[in-house]
Amino acid sequence: MSSPPPxxxxxxxxxxxxxxxxxxxxxxxxxxxxxRFWEHIGIELLNFxxxxxxxxxxxxxxxxxxxxxxxxxxxxxQEDLKKSSTFSKQNQLPRLPIPDLKKTCEKYLRTLEPxxxxxxxxxxxxxxxxFLKEGGVGEILQRELQERDKEEPIRPSWLEGWxxxxxxxxxxxxSINVNYFFVFEEDPNLxxxxxxxxxxxSKVIQSRRAALLLRGxxxxxxxxxxxxxxxxxxxxxxxxxxxxxxxxxxxxxPEEERDRLVTYTxxxxxxxxxxxxxxxxVDTDPKHVVVMFRNQFYSVQVIAEDGKVSSTADIEQSFxxxxxxxxxxxxxxxxxxxxxAWKRKExxxxxxxxxxxxxxxxxVLEVIQSALVIVCLDDSTPQTAEETSRVxxxxxxxxxxxxxxxxxxxxxxxxxxxxxxxxxxxxxxxRLADDMFKYCAKYGSQASxxxxxxxxxxxxxxxxxxxxxxxKIEDDIETAYEHFRSSIALNDTATxxxxxxxxxxxxxxxxxxxxxxxxxxxxxxxKLFGEPGATYESASTKxxxxxxxxxxxxxxxxSVAFCKEAQAPLLARTHGKDQxxxxxxxxxxxxxxxxxxxxxRGVDRHLFGLRLLAExxxxxxxxxxxxxxxxxxYSKSSHWKLSxxxxxxxxxxxxxxxxxxxxxxxxxxxxxxxxxSFNITCKLQGGFSAPLFAASLEQSLLHMQAxxxxxxxxxxxxxxxxxxxxxxxxxxxxxVKHLQHYY
Numbered sequence: 001m002s003s004p005p006p007x008x009x010x011x012x013x014x015x016x017x018x019x020x021x022x023x024x025x026x027x028x029x030x031x032x033x034x035x036r037f038w039e040h041i042g043i044e045l046l047n048f049x050x051x052x053x054x055x056x057x058x059x060x061x062x063x064x065x066x067x068x069x070x071x072x073x074x075x076x077x078q079e080d081l082k083k084s085s086t087f088s089k090q091n092q093l094p095r096l097p098i099p100d101l102k103k104t105c106e107k108y109l110r111t112l113e114p115x116x117x118x119x120x121x122x123x124x125x126x127x128x129x130x131f132l133k134e135g136g137v138g139e140i141l142q143r144e145l146q147e148r149d150k151e152e153p154i155r156p157s158w159l160e161g162w163x164x165x166x167x168x169x170x171x172x173x174x175s176i177n178v179n180y181f182f183v184f185e186e187d188p189n190l191x192x193x194x195x196x197x198x199x200x201x202s203k204v205i206q207s208r209r210a211a212l213l214l215r216g217x218x219x220x221x222x223x224x225x226x227x228x229x230x231x232x233x234x235x236x237x238x239x240x241x242x243x244x245x246x247x248x249x250x251x252x253x254p255e256e257e258r259d260r261l262v263t264y265t266x267x268x269x270x271x272x273x274x275x276x277x278x279x280x281x282v283d284t285d286p287k288h289v290v291v292m293f294r295n296q297f298y299s300v301q302v303i304a305e306d307g308k309v310s311s312t313a314d315i316e317q318s319f320x321x322x323x324x325x326x327x328x329x330x331x332x333x334x335x336x337x338x339x340x341a342w343k344r345k346e347x348x349x350x351x352x353x354x355x356x357x358x359x360x361x362x363x364v365l366e367v368i369q370s371a372l373v374i375v376c377l378d379d380s381t382p383q384t385a386e387e388t389s390r391v392x393x394x395x396x397x398x399x400x401x402x403x404x405x406x407x408x409x410x411x412x413x414x415x416x417x418x419x420x421x422x423x424x425x426x427x428x429x430x431r432l433a434d435d436m437f438k439y440c441a442k443y444g445s446q447a448s449x450x451x452x453x454x455x456x457x458x459x460x461x462x463x464x465x466x467x468x469x470x471x472k473i474e475d476d477i478e479t480a481y482e483h484f485r486s487s488i489a490l491n492d493t494a495t496x497x498x499x500x501x502x503x504x505x506x507x508x509x510x511x512x513x514x515x516x517x518x519x520x521x522x523x524x525x526x527k528l529f530g531e532p533g534a535t536y537e538s539a540s541t542k543x544x545x546x547x548x549x550x551x552x553x554x555x556x557x558x559s560v561a562f563c564k565e566a567q568a569p570l571l572a573r574t575h576g577k578d579q580x581x582x583x584x585x586x587x588x589x590x591x592x593x594x595x596x597x598x599x600x601r602g603v604d605r606h607l608f609g610l611r612l613l614a615e616x617x618x619x620x621x622x623x624x625x626x627x628x629x630x631x632x633x634y635s636k637s638s639h640w641k642l643s644x645x646x647x648x649x650x651x652x653x654x655x656x657x658x659x660x661x662x663x664x665x666x667x668x669x670x671x672x673x674x675x676x677s678f679n680i681t682c683k684l685q686g687g688f689s690a691p692l693f694a695a696s697l698e699q700s701l702l703h704m705q706a707x708x709x710x711x712x713x714x715x716x717x718x719x720x721x722x723x724x725x726x727x728x729x730x731x732x733x734x735x736v737k738h739l740q741h742y743y
Contacts, residue, residue: 086227089238091271093545096157097600098149101142104606105132105628107596111553111603112633114532114560120633127627137626141610141617148609156242156272156546159605162612163548164278167422168259174252175341175402175484176491176658176681180426180668181392182433182647183385183416183654184213189444190413202412204316207323209440210375210409211316214289216439217373217407218302218309220432221248225267225307232431232542239542242273243424247432249286250279250423251369252403254348261423264370272545279423282370290371290465291322294379295335295398297465298322299367310460312443318460319377325464334477335398336467341487342480350476358468367465374406381412385495389654389679392416393493397484405429416654425548427540430649437651494680494690495654498701502674509708511583513671514646515590516704518554519562519583521642521667523700524693526563533641533664539597550597551604553637554644558582558589566703570710579707604638640664646671654679665693676701 105128112124131138149158170178190209223229224244232239249264261279264286269276287303300318302310310318339347355362368374376399382388392408400406402420409415419429469477503513518537525533535554541547562582570579596602607629614625628634641664647655648670656668656679665688666681678697680690 086224086229086231086244087241087270087273089231090241090273090545092238093240093272093543093547095149095272096159096541096544096547098142098145098158098609099601099606101138102132103601104603105138108603108607110557111555112637114555114557115534115637116633124631124633127631131626131628137614137623138610138628141613141626144613145609148613154275156276157544159548159609160546161277162609163605164261164422165258168252168261169257171344173341173343173483173487174420174422175394175397175400176487177660178421179402179418180421180645180657181389181416181418181655182429182652183388183392183414184433184437184440185651185653187212187413187437187440187444189441204320205413206377206409206411207316207319208312209413209415209444210319210377210407211312212440212444213407213409213415213436214302214315214373214375215309215312216436217248217432219439220435221372222307222309224248232427234543237543239427239540240545240547242269242276242278242546243428245269246279246423247405247428248372249370250404250420252420252422253369254344254351254403256345256348259344259348259422262369263423276546278546284370286370286372288367288371289373289375290368290401291319291375291377292337292399292401293322293326293377295333295337296326296329297336297364297368298325299371299461299463299465300375301461302372314460318462319375321462323377325462334469334474335481336469336477337400337402338397338481338484339477340400340402341394341397341484343483346476346480350473350480353473353476354467354469357470357473361467364465364467368401369404371404374401374404376400376406376408378408378410380410382410382414385497385654386493388414388416389495389656390488390493392418392654393656393658393681394484394488394491397481397488425538425540426645426647426655427542430647430652434649434651490683490685491658492682492684492688492690493656494694496678496680496694496698498676498678498698499674500702501705502676503671504673505705505708506671511587512591514594515587517646517669517671517676518590518644519559519586520697520700520704521644522554522559522586523563523566523704524697525642525665526560527696527700528693532560532563534637534639535642535644536638536640536660537594538645539594539602541598541600543598544600547600550600550602552590552594552597553603554590554593554642556586556589556593558586562586566707570703570706580711583704583707607634642667644669648672653677656681659683663688665690 109121109125109128113121116124130136145158148155155161167178172178187209190205190212220229224247229244231241245265245267246261246263251262251264253260253262262282263279264282264284266283266285267281269281287305288299288301291298291300300315300322302315302318304310339350342350351365355365376395378391378395378399380387380391380395382391388410391410391414394400395408400408400418402418404420406418407415408418417429417433419426506513506516518535522532522535525535532555537552537554538549539552541550562579562585565579565582568579593602611625611629614623614629617623618625640660643657643660643664644667645655645657646669649655650672652670654668654677655670657666658681659666662683663686664682668679670677678694680694680697682688682690682693
């Protein structure tokens with residue numbers, strides 16, 4: 001923002017009034033006193049586990065990550081690097097292609113076959129054939145889509161506007177349902193597990209780790225502002241960078257019908273990105289973060305007016321100051337943040353009430369919306385991977401602002417981030433998270449030597465943000481809280497850190513690690529339900545201008561054939577050899593689909609565009625929606641029983657999100673050389689259980705290892721163990737007798 005935060009500058013004396021004030025017209029304090037119990041309930045919610053669901057033991061996911069860097073990679077010393085023009089490759093990127101209609105339909109039928117019975121498949125086949133008739137509706141819609149793509153420079157991508165709408169028209173709550181999270185690996189320099197008796201560290205670990213992670217993010221932003229951030233590339237091919245300006249200072253704003261995305265930045269898109277409508281730009285240069293602690297809001301300036309980033313010590317002291325001031329108030333304010341976890345229409349209506357009640361409320365919202373990032377300091381101390389996962393996925397809900405990216409640090413130093421998904425995908429935020437962790441690991445060793453926080457230099461301003469509320473708004477907060485409480489009670493979470501082998505084993509056996517894990521997920525589901533379930537895996541299309549994702553339909557004829565055969569005895573002569581061959585065939589099929597999806601030659605985005613054009617034509621009485629889209633198989637094949645995504649990073653311990661359908665699972669996984677970590681979520685209904693799926697998945701991974709080791713070439717190999725004779729064997733007896741001749 002061009003003007004400072006609207007609230008008064010804090011002195012070192014305690015505030016004289018509660019952080020959140022009631023409007024004089026609201027009357028009474030009854031509801032306000034009731035709201036005070038929420039601080040405690042928010043913590044208790046993290047321990048919610050239905051007693052009827054069995055739990056599996058979760059092994060630790062924490063461990064040291066090798067973050068060795070060269071001096072040239074040191075974020076602290078990139079001030080004088082020559083500008084590498086972060087966005088210099090944008091105009092070289094090709095536009096997202098429109099696949100050939102016939103090839104899309106042929107591929108679509110191949111993905112339907114393993115999910116349908118013979119009668120259903122024959123009907124779907126007839127629908128596709130009708131759609132492809134010469135001069136038919138399919139050709140008409142394909143031409144319209146091609147015309148849409150030619151409207152350059154009106155749009156950087158034929159898909160972008162529709163894809164934005166798919167996020168922003170959604171009226172469900174975005175917590176759990178849309179947002180995703182990362183969990184950072186433990187910092188070995190700031191570890192209470194390794195230093196359980198370090199009382200001084202326990203006092204400062206939360207603020208210190210939050211300050212280190214935040215400063216790493218701020219240095220990343222400085223590179224981005226100077227356009228000195230190296231462009232992303234894959235195999236020397238440039239990738240789209242359009243999402244990076246929305247990594248900071250972006251917010252989702254609720255509206256009754258369609259939300260808006262707003263980014264507060266001086267960045268101006270150029271070239272092919274000029275007419276993107278993904279976000280509205282507000283020409284300002286925010287220099288503050290908003291810190292949330294016990295439901296209260298503080299604006300903390302972390303970048304000076306001259307652009308200098310505050311030191312880690314100053315940021316740490318500012319966080320400690322916020323915590324001190326909140327504790328001094330002796331009051332628990334209504335948890336306004338939980339409104340962002342409510343259904344979008346209801347949140348939009350309450351937001352309008354908040355703004356209309358008092359003009360100062362709109363200014364406070366503007367400070368929150370324009371913040372670089374939200375920093376959430378939690379009272380929780382999660383001890384297991386599963387508990388940490390729940391903190392990052394939803395937490396207590398009251399100490400979050402889900403409309404923006406949140407950096408979350410627990411009282412014991414566990415840390416992660418939750419991301420608003422409409423502004424971008426995980427490929428961009430992952431690079432940010434990696435740089436944050438590397439900075440923290442590199443400089444945490446220096447910070448950990450400081451027994452207590454150094455004196456503040458008073459260069460970082462801390463401002464309290466106060467809302468004025470009335471009883472109607474507080475009633476809405478209570479309703480939103482109950483809705484959130486119900487949603488997390490319905491959500492089940494499990495983590496699995498599989499340590500028997502990892503990606504190296506898969507590569508040694510000439511199978512793609514990602515494809516191998518996808519087949520393991522298929523086998524786990526098949527073992528539980530006796531049939532395949534439609535499976536989504538995201539593939540990045542960032543090699544194209546404003547590319548986002550394409551769907552990899554992981555269920556194939558090959559994967560189902562393997563899952564069926566894998567139920568047979570492993571060493572039976574008629575089965576053993578076939579199982580390995582079918583496993584390789586399934587992996588190869590998946591790898592082929594992934595490659596085509598990344599090249600923009602998938603099924604779902606193309607059919608999505610054609611369907612929207614068909615619905616528009618029907619609304620204009622041109623022709624009815626073609627049968628290919630009204631066929632039950634179209635919905636069944638995209639009712640994602642398994643919604644999955646792979647995130648590879650040495651900086652992260654976990655990655656996850658919620659399921660996208662009520663009768664499905666959300667599975668984020670990370671493949672490392674010797675381990676695989678999974679975060680599994682589902683809704684508690686119809687016998688669905690995240691721990692049960694985790695147990696089935698572990699069995700499947702072990703079974704697939706056995707299939708690989710049971711191959712004839714491996715069984716015929718000589719043992720690599722040392723050979724010892726039995727102590728009572730004849731050879732040993734004669735050897736001893738022979739030695740007696742020397743005495």
